Structures are given as C-alpha cells and as structure tokens.
Amino acid sequence: MARRWDRFPHDEDDWEDTLPPPRPYPHLHHEPLHERAALATALNRKPRTIRDWERRHWLPQSPILQHGITDLTDPANPIEDLRGRRYLYTRQMIQDARQIAFEEDILETTGVNLDDTDFPERVRDAWGIAPPEPDPDAIIDLAAMTAEQLTAFNEAQALAQHRRTTKIVEFPAPDLSPRYDPYNPFCQRR
Numbered sequence: 001m002a003r004r005w006d007r008f009p010h011d012e013d014d015w016e017d018t019l020p021p022p023r024p025y026p027h028l029h030h031e032p033l034h035e036r037a038a039l040a041t042a043l044n045r046k047p048r049t050i051r052d053w054e055r056r057h058w059l060p061q062s063p064i065l066q067h068g069i070t071d072l073t074d075p076a077n078p079i080e081d082l083r084g085r086r087y088l089y090t091r092q093m094i095q096d097a098r099q100i101a102f103e104e105d106i107l108e109t110t111g112v113n114l115d116d117t118d119f120p121e122r123v124r125d126a127w128g129i130a131p132p133e134p135d136p137d138a139i140i141d142l143a144a145m146t147a148e149q150l151t152a153f154n155e156a157q158a159l160a161q162h163r164r165t166t167k168i169v170e171f172p173a174p175d176l177s178p179r180y181d182p183y184n185p186f187c188q189r190r
Contacts, residue, residue, distance in 0.1 A: 019034065019094070020038050022038070031090060033064060033089060034091065039089050043097060044107060054087075064089070067080055096123070
C-alpha cells in the first residue's frame, strides 16, 4: 500500500504527472477536461473531501457541467438523473486552485477550516465565478415563530426533502379479468 506522501508528490514538477488523464468533451469545451478526482489529487485531498467543500461553499462548483442522463419517457416533463452530473475542470482551473491552496497554506495541512481563509473567494475570482447573492427569503427566524408556525415549517421542510429525494411513479391499473393471472407465466394479457 502506497503511503500518502508517495501517492501525492508535493514537488511542483511532479504533481501534474499524477493527475488522472483528461477526457475530451468537444460539446462543452475546446480542450480536454479533468474530472473531480484530478482536482482532488492536485489539492492532496480525496474526491469526497472536494464534494464536501463544494457542499459547504468552501470551493465553488465548476461552471463547466456535464449533465446526467435525462429520462424522456414523458417529453412534457423530462427528469434529469442528478447522479450522473459531472463537474469538469480545465488544467488552468486546477493549477489556479493548487496555487491558491499553496499560498493559503492548506495544501500540506489537513483539518483546516476554510471559513478562516480567503481560499473560497480567491478560487471564485480565479475561476471567474460571481459571488453568490444573499437570499433574503433564506433567513428564517425560528425563535420568533409560534408553535403552530414551527410545526408547519418543519412539515414543509420534510415534504420538500421528500420531493427532492423520491420520484413518484404511476403504474397502470392491474388487469383483474378472470382470464388473466399475473403469477402464471403462460397466461397472456388480452
């Protein structure tokens, strides 16, 4: 088993040799693009850590996105499979993120709270991503709510979470005619 310092060389000359090979996405960008694993390798982290940083808004999501497979069974309401999304990075984006991580002293250290650094803002500026606008509706004062309002808010949050994670599929009504037996492989539908 390779040790961490063997897998991730820290010399400025060697780190690009350890990147996974880029893939061509001619419909998205004119040069080959790297996936999240290459950014993780350049920052001496694991891809799971990069996903956590993106979720915590410590690292902006790449503006180059390969969408997942789209279910077109209902053309009026296409559904994208979010598990197939790929955030892609150019070599320049990876080099910028690595340089900023080196300057912010988070390249060699682990367990760093990136809220205490300028890393998110600097990477956002280097990648040309606008800072997020604060949403006034997102600020909710739970302490000022009555018990009924708090209960309704919690139910709405649970329902929204359920809608984001489940897909409602409507099945056709079963044929319950006497000549059809769904458990008999030799019985055919009319």
